[in-house]
Amino acid sequence: MPDKTLRIHRAAGRSSxxxxxxxLAIAGDxxxxxxxxxxxxxxxxxxxxxxxLCTDDYHRYDRAERQSLPFTALHPxxxxxxxxxxxxxxxxxxxPVLKPVYDHSIGRLSHTELLEPADFVIVEGLFPLYxxxxxxxxxxxxxxxxxxxTRRAWKVERDARERGYTAEQVLGELDLREPxxxxxxxxxxxxxxIVVRFAPVQGRDDPxxxxxxxxxxxPTIRHPDLSEVMQPGVHRAMHLELERDTDGRPVxxxxxHGYVDAEESIAVEKAIWxxxxxxxxxxxxxxxxxxxxxxxxxxxxxxxxxxxxxIEAGR
Amino acid sequence: MPDKTLRIHRAAGRSSxxxxxxxLAIAGDxxxxxxxxxxxxxxxxxxxxxxxLCTDDYHRYDRAERQSLPFTALHPxxxxxxxxxxxxxxxxxxxPVLKPVYDHSIGRLSHTELLEPADFVIVEGLFPLYxxxxxxxxxxxxxxxxxxxTRRAWKVERDARERGYTAEQVLGELDLREPxxxxxxxxxxxxxxIVVRFAPVQGRDDPxxxxxxxxxxxPTIRHPDLSEVMQPGVHRAMHLELERDTDGRPVxxxxxHGYVDAEESIAVEKAIWxxxxxxxxxxxxxxxxxxxxxxxxxxxxxxxxxxxxxIEAGR
Numbered sequence: 001m002p003d004k005t006l007r008i009h010r011a012a013g014r015s016s017x018x019x020x021x022x023x024l025a026i027a028g029d030x031x032x033x034x035x036x037x038x039x040x041x042x043x044x045x046x047x048x049x050x051x052x053l054c055t056d057d058y059h060r061y062d063r064a065e066r067q068s069l070p071f072t073a074l075h076p077x078x079x080x081x082x083x084x085x086x087x088x089x090x091x092x093x094x095x096p097v098l099k100p101v102y103d104h105s106i107g108r109l110s111h112t113e114l115l116e117p118a119d120f121v122i123v124e125g126l127f128p129l130y131x132x133x134x135x136x137x138x139x140x141x142x143x144x145x146x147x148x149x150t151r152r153a154w155k156v157e158r159d160a161r162e163r164g165y166t167a168e169q170v171l172g173e174l175d176l177r178e179p180x181x182x183x184x185x186x187x188x189x190x191x192x193x194i195v196v197r198f199a200p201v202q203g204r205d206d207p208x209x210x211x212x213x214x215x216x217x218x219p220t221i222r223h224p225d226l227s228e229v230m231q232p233g234v235h236r237a238m239h240l241e242l243e244r245d246t247d248g249r250p251v252x253x254x255x256x257h258g259y260v261d262a263e264e265s266i267a268v269e270k271a272i273w274x275x276x277x278x279x280x281x282x283x284x285x286x287x288x289x290x291x292x293x294x295x296x297x298x299x300x301x302x303x304x305x306x307x308x309x310x311i312e313a314g315r
Numbered sequence: 316m317p318d319k320t321l322r323i324h325r326a327a328g329r330s331s332x333x334x335x336x337x338x339l340a341i342a343g344d345x346x347x348x349x350x351x352x353x354x355x356x357x358x359x360x361x362x363x364x365x366x367x368l369c370t371d372d373y374h375r376y377d378r379a380e381r382q383s384l385p386f387t388a389l390h391p392x393x394x395x396x397x398x399x400x401x402x403x404x405x406x407x408x409x410x411p412v413l414k415p416v417y418d419h420s421i422g423r424l425s426h427t428e429l430l431e432p433a434d435f436v437i438v439e440g441l442f443p444l445y446x447x448x449x450x451x452x453x454x455x456x457x458x459x460x461x462x463x464x465t466r467r468a469w470k471v472e473r474d475a476r477e478r479g480y481t482a483e484q485v486l487g488e489l490d491l492r493e494p495x496x497x498x499x500x501x502x503x504x505x506x507x508x509i510v511v512r513f514a515p516v517q518g519r520d521d522p523x524x525x526x527x528x529x530x531x532x533x534p535t536i537r538h539p540d541l542s543e544v545m546q547p548g549v550h551r552a553m554h555l556e557l558e559r560d561t562d563g564r565p566v567x568x569x570x571x572h573g574y575v576d577a578e579e580s581i582a583v584e585k586a587i588w589x590x591x592x593x594x595x596x597x598x599x600x601x602x603x604x605x606x607x608x609x610x611x612x613x614x615x616x617x618x619x620x621x622x623x624x625x626i627e628a629g630r
Contacts, residue, residue: 004335004451008404011451219564220535227563242557242565248542249534250557250565 003136006089020094021117022313023137025128027188028144029181031155033198034124036290040303041122043286051118055125056102058084063107074126074180085133091117092137104163120310129188139313140221143192147199190247193221196302201258210258213298216245217252224275224308229267237264256298265297272308335409336432337628338452340443342503343459344496346470348513349439351605355618356437358601366433370440372415373399378422389441389495400448406432407452419478435625444503454628455536458507462514505562508536511617516572525573528613531560532567539590539623544582552579571613580612587623
């Protein structure tokens with residue numbers, strides 16, 4: 001149980017020379033929105049206080065090498081997971097790592113990079129919650145679980161724009177990856193403190209209506225008290241429900257509809273800040289950005305909730 | 316001192332002789348039923364596989380010394396909590412400890428004792444979940460939270476029988492301890508995976524009806540799937556409900572009424588064993604013993620659930 005040793009060491013406190021950073025994991029399948037979610041958090045905290053790491057950098061093979069292999073990038077054997085675990089442990093104990101860098105635009109491992117832990121370290125990728133030892137490194141864990149049709153559309157658009165694929169190639173790759181996604185990526189969902197699901201609002205699939213977010217808040221960490229601001233009838237576009245997750249476990253489900261208006265958002269944002277003792281503060285303006293100057297209010301609320309957890313864990 | 320941490324780890328090694336035990340915490344106030352719960356588990360697993368430790372042994376002062384102190388045994392300053400934490404870490408990493416022994420019958424620290432960790436280590440007492448470091452040592456955590464009138468009656472009876480107090484002395488001591496119980500003991504409840512509440516069945520306070528148990532099962536660990544055996548209407552004396560805990564957190568609440576009959580018990584016991592892959596097994600007969608040859612079915616179910624978690628964590 002090396003995970004327990006690590007938990008003991010991390011719990012032993014921050015009095016060491018190497019101050020231990022707060023670690024956030026954002027796991028999810030390809031094009032689930034991990035980078036967008038991460039970018040807003042890094043900008044809100046400031047790059048001098050918050051660094052991020054993508055576990056795709058631990059790919060064992062280049063894109064060309066993968067062509068002849070019997071598995072995709074979603075297979076554990078296609079990644080240096082033992083080194084990823086080692087680097088997560090080093091970062092969690094306040095030490096720097098020299099890490100590889102995978103360049104998605106050319107599909108190659110290009111160089112190495114020194115990463116020194118700041119106050120906050122965000123680790124996003126396919127595998128941050130894959131093993132018990134990796135999970136023991138984190139203070140807060142998130143799994144991004146968007147509606148599958150939404151994710152496929154995001155992946156086609158992003159891979160065509162940034163990685164030089166055709167739509168047919170991306171859809172073919174998605175089908176090829178599906179069994180490995182089911183076997184290795186999606187099971188990480190059960191280990192997340194927060195599961196985030198972006199999806200079209202049911203019955204309102206007009207593409208001009210922004211996507212909604214459903215946040216499953218597991219009581220594995222202490223969430224801000226939203227019961228007052230979420231009283232039935234008080235807010236139309238956000239509500240909190242006691243539910244069972246797909247595996248039967250009790251969970252709080254926070255629904256944030258895409259058509260939420262600014263007044264409602266601000267009330268919830270204030271409640272979240274109040275829960276960390278800063279009732280007058282408003283969300284940083286950088287939250288909610290989805291590229292091209294567009295903004296998603298459900299994404300902003302999601303990011304604010306994660307900021308809350310990062311700040312609380314750092315106290 | 317990351318260098319020292321590393322040296323210690325390398326010296327300890329993965330394949331070391333010190334196999335790390337599964338650790339269970341049972342926290343709760345005085346006379347909450349911790350020893351009774353523990354005794355059945357140790358008997359079921361066998362003393363060669365399971366040892367127990369009481370954190371009362373870390374009292375800093377004898378009963379006589381405490382008379383002149385401005386706090387009771389429930390105050391952290393009245394206990395060697397840093398040493399308790401150190402011993403928990405040593406045990407969690409598979410190492411033996413030489414621990415003090417507090418003899419309740421005479422109210423004195425009497426001698427020391429070598430405790431070598433077996434496959435399972437049960438730590439019961441006032442403080443096992445008090446600090447983050449202590450909590451990091453455990454695989455499964457329990458808080459005993461009996462109905463307060465029940466606990467007071469248990470304490471009067473036990474302290475008069477075993478510790479030479481009069482009923483008046485015990486009731487006076489309970490009043491004296493109340494603020495420290497509220498400040499230091501009861502807050503540990505929030506950190507338990509399972510909260511166990513023994514209480515008279517409401518509206519059936521005939522003392523001949525055995526106490527019921529309410530088990531709050533937090534999704535911080537994976538509980539056995541009882542949804543099938545607990546379908547509404549199938550069982551009268553046991554039911555599982557999705558609830559909010561007193562602090563608002565989502566939780567499963569398993570009610571086991573004191574008048575549960577053997578047939579119902581056996582169905583639930585089989586479901587629990589089935590969830591660890593032994594569907595034909597029945598509960599060991601030693602479970603449920605409450606002294607004097609008496610037996611409590613709700614206690615037996617509680618102990619069986621904990622056995623499930625110990626065995627699962629050891630796999």
